[in-house]
Structure formats: structure tokens, C-alpha cells
Amino acid sequence: MKTDVLIIGKGISGLLLSLFLKQHDIDSIIVNKSKPSNPILAETIPPSTLEILSKFNLLKTFETNSSKTYGYESLWKGNYTDQFFFTDSHSSYNYGLKINKTSLLKSLETQLKNRIINDAYLNKTETKNHIVHSTINSMNNEINIKSNFVIDATGRQRILLKKLGVKTIHHDYSIAFICYLPIFGPRLKYGFFTESFSEGWGTVSDLNETTRIVTLYTSEKNADIQRFRSFTHWHELLSKTQLLKKCLPQSGNFKIIGKQANSSIPEYLVGKNWLAIGDAALAFSPISSHGISNAIYCAKKASEAIIDYSKNKGKSLKDYELALKNIFNAYKKHKNTFFVEV
Ligand SMILES: Cc1cc2nc3c(=O)[nH]c(=O)nc-3n(C[C@H](O)[C@H](O)[C@H](O)COP(=O)(O)OP(=O)(O)OC[C@H]3O[C@@H](n4cnc5c(N)ncnc54)[C@H](O)[C@@H]3O)c2cc1C
Structure with a gap:
């Protein structure tokens, strides 16, 4: 197969990049490794x-x-x-x-109507004479794709970056433990509440009339992390909180889903024929509510860098990298004044 831009990952950043490129008649193919365990998060975005x-x-x-x-x-x-x-x-x-991500992703996919290869993952990629040669594994088949660019849109997995040997710089090791619970305890004025405690922090987010998502954050390096993995320990873990503890039903053992939530940035965000976008480029703590905004911003800026690439001999990629690194530096300063270190 041939395309202008091969995008690995079908989250908001990957789909939006494909959409922005399409508006300029630039062809793309998206490859996505479906993850049935990807939880619905109901992310919020601010008015700005x-x-x-x-x-x-x-x-x-x-x-x-x-x-x-x-x-x-x-x-x-x-x-x-x-x-x-x-x-x-x-x-x-x-x-x-407050985003309904399942329907948003479906809606973006419908608008795209272009080539999406599901249940597939990147096996290898190399650049020869300015052309990227990638091999995708899909249902026991190998697909070879030639493209001008390849994009890492795989979130904190950073699959392409790992294949290219680009290191990640961590600024914390936050991990989220997500639990869907029947609505119990106090009514929330705005449907969202957050509270910090000695080992991290937690959020309560009402999903609908009957269900709310309670998420606890701590460090992957917490020696007592096992207590976060099992709901039976949550009452004890939250015993000193004021409101979080009141949102836990008295009985029942509910499923906990773990997900990376670290603040991190790769050593490089662009190379000769590749770029990282969304969480793969800049990963913020979820409590900052920057993730979706960043995915939108990166997709737009990456599309502009790709469009301008041939005009300015690749300088646009370096400008893209610089703009993103400046954003992350500003976030780091803010993080130190606001966040509870775990
Ligand atoms: C608990 C939690 C709460 C959050 N709350 C908020 C919030 O309130 N507001 C906010 O703005 N942000 C929030 N975020 C962050 C937000 O979810 C992310 O920033 C955003 O979804 C990133 O989008 P993305 O497209 O970069 O990556 P993702 O949405 O992670 O998409 C990556 C895609 O890549 C695919 N993929 C992975 N590996 C491979 C592979 N090997 N091959 C092919 N495809 C692959 C995955 O299947 C997925 O489709 C939260 C995050 C967490 C963990």
C-alpha cells in the first residue's frame, strides 16, 4: 500500500490529524491496535x-x-x-x-471515510531514500506500507518512538486506578470532584444518572500499590479523606482498571520522516485537563508542519518540536506549584 502519511493510533489525535490532512487533499492510512480494555473516561475540556x-x-x-x-x-x-x-x-x-469519547471517536471516523486498518500493529519501520517502509501485522497477515511520513499517535505507549529507540523523560510516575460505581453518597454540584490525600489524589466524575467513575492516582513506585489494585482495600485507603470515602458503596467488590497517567516527554518529538502527536508527544497529568486540548492542538500543528515540509526543507518539523517543548516547560513550572507529588 502507498500513502502520504501513515498514522499509528486511532485516538483523538490520530483521527484529527487524518481529518486535517484530508481537508488539504493529503492521503493518510490509520493503523490501530484495538484494546477492548480501554476504559471510558468521560474526559472534560475547559472553556478555553x-x-x-x-x-x-x-x-x-x-x-x-x-x-x-x-x-x-x-x-x-x-x-x-x-x-x-x-x-x-x-x-x-x-x-x-464532558466528552462521550466512544461516540466522538465514531463520529470522527465517519467523517473520515478513509483507510483505517483495525486490529493491526506496527511491526517495523525504516526510511530509505526519504521513503518510509513500514510493516504492519494484521490478523496474521503482513502488510507493507510506503509513506512520506509516519506518525506516533499511540498515546503513552509511544510504540513508534520505542521502535526508533527514542527515550522517554519522566517527570512523575503517576498511575490511575479507575472504578465504575453505582452513584452513592453525596450529590455533586457540577458532577465532578477532586480530593488529595497522603498517597495521591482521587476524582469522582458522574457518568450518567446511575453511574460514576471514581479514579485514584498514585505513583507506580508506591511500595503499597497493591492496595490500589483491589476495591476491598479502598475503604481503608480513603479512610482519612473527607468526601472520597463517602462515595464508596459499603459492600461489593468492583473491578479496577489500571492506566498510565504520568507526565512525560520523549527526548525528540520529530525526526526526518516522523512526528509524535497527542500523549505520545506530551503527556500531562490527567488532573490538569490538558490531554484532549493537547491532542487537538498537536493534530492541527502537525498537519501544518507536514503541509509546509517541502516548502521549507523540513524546518516546519523543528518549529513544531520547539512549540511543543515550550508548552511542556510552562506546564512543568505550573506542575510544581499545584500538584501533589506521589
Ligand atoms: C484516568 C485519566 C483521566 C483523564 N482525564 C482527562 C480529562 O479530564 N481531560 C483531558 O483533557 N484529558 C484527560 N486525560 C488524558 C486524555 O485521555 C489523553 O490525553 C487523550 O486521550 C490522548 O489522546 P491520544 O490520541 O494522544 O491517545 P490515546 O487516546 O491514548 O489513543 C492512542 C491510540 O493508539 C492505539 N494504540 C496503542 N498501541 C498501539 C499499537 N501498538 N499499534 C497501533 N495502535 C496502538 C490505541 O488503541 C488508541 O486507539 C485523562 C487520562 C487518564 C488516564
Whole structure:
């Protein structure tokens, strides 16, 4: 097969990049390794991101597949905040969005109507005479794809970067433990609450009328991490919290799903014929609510860098890398003042 851009990963960043390229008649193929265990997270995006979505003509698509959200409550390092969403932000929107990711991804895929190879993964990739030769494994078949670019959009897995030997620099080792629970305990004013405790922090996010997602974050290096993996330990683990503990049903053993949630950045974000986008490029702590905004921003900027590539002999890729590294440096400064280190 031949294409202009081979994209590995079908999350928001991979699908949006393909969509932006399509708007400029640049062909792409997406390869995705389906992961049935990928949990529904109901991520939120702040009002400022709605400005970006509007600029990129994506607001309707996102709004159709989300519910509006107006703020959050927080007990962070002992201080209580009841924040009507970002009243001090320079956004003309006074609400954010809680995303229904399953339907959003489906909607983006429908708009694309292009080649997506599911249940497939990247086996190897190498560049010869400016052409990228990749081998994809799909249901016991090998598919060879020639492209001008290959993109890592595999989130924190960073599959392409690993194949290319690019190292990841970690700024923490946060891991999330996600649990779907029947709504129990206090009603949340805005459907979202966060509280820090000695070994990390937790969030409660109402998914619908009957179910809420409780997520606990700690470090992969926590010697007592096993207690996070089993719901039977959660009552004891949260015993000193004020509100988190009240959201746990008294009985029942609920399934816990673990997911990486670290702040990290690869040593390099671009190479001669490749780029990293979304979480593969910059991974923020989920509590910052930057992940989806970053996926949208990267997809747009990467499409522009690819479009401009031949005009400026590849300088656009380096500009892309610099812009992203500056964003991550600003985040690192903010992180140190705000986050609970675990
Ligand atoms: C618990 C938690 C809560 C969060 N809450 C928020 C929030 O409230 N707000 C917010 O903005 N962000 C939040 N985030 C972050 C947000 O989910 C991510 O930043 C965002 O989904 C990244 O999108 P992506 O497209 O870069 O990667 P992903 O969504 O991770 O997509 C990667 C894709 O690559 C595919 N893939 C993986 N390996 C391979 C392979 N070998 N071959 C082919 N394909 C592969 C996967 O199947 C997947 O489709 C949260 C994250 C976590 C963990």
C-alpha cells in the first residue's frame, strides 16, 4: 500500500490529524491496535478549548458528542474550592465539555471515510531514500506500507518512538486506578470532584444518572500499590479523606482498571520522516485537563508542519518540536506549584 502519511493510533489525535490532512487533499492510512480494555473516561475540556474547537470548525462535532459542564468542586491540599468554570479565563464560553469519547471517536471516523486498518500493529519501520517502509501485522497477515511520513499517535505507549529507540523523560510516575460505581453518597454540584490525600489524589466524575467513575492516582513506585489494585482495600485507603470515602458503596467488590497517567516527554518529538502527536508527544497529568486540548492542538500543528515540509526543507518539523517543548516547560513550572507529588 502507498500513502502520504501513515498514522499509528486511532485516538483523538490520530483521527484529527487524518481529518486535517484530508481537508488539504493529503492521503493518510490509520493503523490501530484495538484494546477492548480501554476504559471510558468521560474526559472534560475547559472553556478555553472550545475557542480552539470553534476556530478549527470542530465545535459542533465535539458538542454533539458531549454534555456541558459548568465547574468542579475540589478539596486540594486541605483547601476547599467550589469553582464555577474558569470565570477568570478569557473564553467567551462559560462551560466546558464532558466528552462521550466512544461516540466522538465514531463520529470522527465517519467523517473520515478513509483507510483505517483495525486490529493491526506496527511491526517495523525504516526510511530509505526519504521513503518510509513500514510493516504492519494484521490478523496474521503482513502488510507493507510506503509513506512520506509516519506518525506516533499511540498515546503513552509511544510504540513508534520505542521502535526508533527514542527515550522517554519522566517527570512523575503517576498511575490511575479507575472504578465504575453505582452513584452513592453525596450529590455533586457540577458532577465532578477532586480530593488529595497522603498517597495521591482521587476524582469522582458522574457518568450518567446511575453511574460514576471514581479514579485514584498514585505513583507506580508506591511500595503499597497493591492496595490500589483491589476495591476491598479502598475503604481503608480513603479512610482519612473527607468526601472520597463517602462515595464508596459499603459492600461489593468492583473491578479496577489500571492506566498510565504520568507526565512525560520523549527526548525528540520529530525526526526526518516522523512526528509524535497527542500523549505520545506530551503527556500531562490527567488532573490538569490538558490531554484532549493537547491532542487537538498537536493534530492541527502537525498537519501544518507536514503541509509546509517541502516548502521549507523540513524546518516546519523543528518549529513544531520547539512549540511543543515550550508548552511542556510552562506546564512543568505550573506542575510544581499545584500538584501533589506521589
Ligand atoms: C484516568 C485519566 C483521566 C483523564 N482525564 C482527562 C480529562 O479530564 N481531560 C483531558 O483533557 N484529558 C484527560 N486525560 C488524558 C486524555 O485521555 C489523553 O490525553 C487523550 O486521550 C490522548 O489522546 P491520544 O490520541 O494522544 O491517545 P490515546 O487516546 O491514548 O489513543 C492512542 C491510540 O493508539 C492505539 N494504540 C496503542 N498501541 C498501539 C499499537 N501498538 N499499534 C497501533 N495502535 C496502538 C490505541 O488503541 C488508541 O486507539 C485523562 C487520562 C487518564 C488516564
